[in-house]
Amino acid sequence: MIKMACKWLDICPLRKFEEQGKISEEWKKNYCSTNENWNNCKRYQFEAEGKYHPDNMLPNGEIDEKLR
Numbered sequence: 346m347i348k349m350a351c352k353w354l355d356i357c358p359l360r361k362f363e364e365q366g367k368i369s370e371e372w373k374k375n376y377c378s379t380n381e382n383w384n385n386c387k388r389y390q391f392e393a394e395g396k397y398h399p400d401n402m403l404p405n406g407e408i409d410e411k412l413r
């Protein structure tokens with residue numbers, strides 16, 4: 346079976362926070378990349394349902410006020 350990354354991998358706001366060293370790469374590893382866990386990501390679910398979610402909402406749904 347082909348493992349696919351999240352279709353929003355490259356444009357997700359979390360990439361910016363990773364580049365800035367503000368969040369660990371674990372989120373990407375555990376949700377966004379190749380393990381197909383992106384469908385459990387709250388950001389993914391909200392986006393798919395057209396629901397508002399701030400850039401600083403993490404894949405587990407937690408909002409990190411320090412991220413901006």
Ligand code: SF4
Pocket residue numbers: 351352353354355357358359373376377378382383384386387388389403404
């Ligand atoms: S945080 Fe969620 S929506 Fe963003 S790339 Fe990762 S899995 Fe996709």
